Amino acid sequence: MDILGTLSGLVRDSGFAGFLAGGGWKNLIMIAVAFVLLYLGIHKKFEPLLLVGIAFGTLLTNIPGGALYHMPMWDAYVYNAPYDAANEIVLYNTAEERPMTEDEYVAALLATVDGADVDALARTYVAKMAPLYGEMDVDTMAAEQKNTCAALELIDEGALQAPDVIEELSFTDIIHHGGLLDILYIGVKAGLYPCLIFIGVGAMTDFGPLIARPSSMILGAAAQLGVFLAFFGAIASGLFNGPQAASIGIIGGADGPTAIYLTGLLAPGLLGPIAIAAYSYMALIPLIQPPIMRALTTKKEREVKMEQARTVSKKEKIIFPIVVATFVILLIPSTAPLIGSLMFGNLLRETGCTERLSDTAQNSLMNIVTLFLGISVGATTVAERFLSLQTIAIVVLGLVAFALSTTGGLLVGKIMYVVTGGKVNPLIGSAGVSAVPMAARVSQVEGQKANPSNFLLMHAMGPNVAGVIGSAIAAGFLLQVFG
Amino acid sequence: MKIFPDAILTAVLGYGVVFVGLVLLMAVIVVMGKVMTARKAAAPAATAPAPAASPAPAAAAPEAPGSAGKIALHNVSDRDAALIMAIVADKLGVPINQLRFKSIKEVK
Structure with a gap:
């Protein structure tokens, strides 16, 4: 058993590490908001029957890695858009309210991996694939299809899951792929x-x-x-x-x-x-x-x-x-x-x-x-x-x-x-x-x-x-x- | 720029619909109340109800130990009377067994 690997995996997957990842500080703020709401509900008796529940839901949903609630999945349901259940990405641009392009999807996939060196990953992937496709200019190919190649390399390395896209989500899919709060x-x-x-x-x-x-x-x-x-x-x-x-x-x-x-x-x-x-x-x-x-x-x-x-x-x-x-x-x-x-x-x-x-x-x-x-x-x-x-x-x-x-x-x-x-x-x-x-x-x-x-x-x-x-x-x- | 006129129209129309809906409902309830009141008034006087006051006990049963006596309830259910007595005792801060309630009557 690889003890060091297991331990490093535990540290990498812990919620504490999630706070240090991109945007993790926002979760910390929301957890503080949850504490304030709990205080208002329990101590100040502000509609406690509902506010205590809401506050605890806020706490649970903002603990990184808890996976109790998946906002992208509900976006996919609401906008009737495809959903990558493996990587938890909705193939829809919610800000502009339009379907995602392929490039945006690949960029979203890469964004889920912290600190990915896209250039190096793309080059590694193209070099690996060159023997299969004959003559291939590694640098040109890696530059042209940089994000896609990097994403494929990350999938090969196991840092990304192979996409599992559901075209039209139903409540059954949500029960199957969702967490308790979903x-x-x-x-x-x-x-x-x-x-x-x-x-x-x-x-x-x-x-x-x-x-x-x-x-x-x-x-x-x-x-x-x-x-x-x-x-x-x-x-x-x-x-x-x-x-x-x-x-x-x-x-x-x-x-x-x-x-x-x-x-x-x-x-x-x-x-x-x-x-x-x-x-x-x-x-x-x-x-x-x-x-x-x-x-x-x-x-x-x-x-x-x-x-x-x-x-x-x-x-x-x-x-x-x-x-x-x-x-x-x-x-x-x-x-x-x-x-x-x-x-x-x-x-x-x-x-x-x-x-x-x-x-x-x-x-x-x-x-x-x-x-x-x-x-x-x-x-x-x-x-x-x-x-x-x-x-x-x-x-x-x-x-x-x-x-x-x-x-x-x-x-x-x-x-x-x-x-x-x-x-x-x-x-x-x-x-x-x-x-x-x-x-x-x-x-x-x-x-x-x-x-x-x-x-x-x-x-x-x-x-x-x-x-x-x-x-x-x-x-x-x-x-x-x-x- | 069309969004503002649309929003104003929706707001005015929505408020109007709520008003009209509730005013119509009010009319329905008024009619319902009138029908009920008229039917009550038309009921034959011959079948006049028994006096509203609680009847005096025919053969008074022995009172429980510590009881302060009977209470007269006028158009008030036992459950409501118990609630009222508990609320009064709570507000006064006096144990309920130290209070005596003689009658509870619904004010019309």
């Missing part, structure tokens, strides 16, 4: 996890306040303002194309599963930063919204005590999800996966005869899917993609989207205050940004600060759950346009 990520790419989470969300949501006060729907719609303004902002920045801008805009819907669903389908390359931005801002709602609420409303408006809404019968609560699912899906068919799942979960809750299923959807199913979703979304935060100007732009645009959605809800809340002769407290408008029930709680807290005998929570729950439906419709529209 397999879990199939659930995101297929849109499975967000929909399963929506079943759980539906089972946990009481739509009673919305049924009792249907005008809450208007506030839920108004609070989607940030979605479309951030979409426009992303296009105007010149950094994003239409599908990417749509995925960034949906951050303003303040609805994690919807954002992940839409991004997974339209701009999977941006899934990591968008999911992190969406969940971080949702956790920061108690900090983001109050200054805007106080700036846009007067003390008199905030003091308004709203009348108790009517009691909603059990029969209405059962009919509601059936009517909403049928109506909204007929209106915008592309909302079917999200609205269908949400309303199915809610029906399980309200029927009164499917308590076991409702309980499973609210607890076991929700927990299992959250576990898979968090870690597989975190896996997409690969250093070479995450550390970019686009990520910074997403963080900024996400914040703008949240703030504008809050503003939209508040402004329409003010209009309703005037129209109803002061019976509606405009603070409930900000709850239209989804983020159930955090945004409604913020309305309650701000209302109580202005008037300690004010109880806005149930009134704010109406726009809050209307916002969930609103953001699903917004996502359906964007999917229809860019999908």
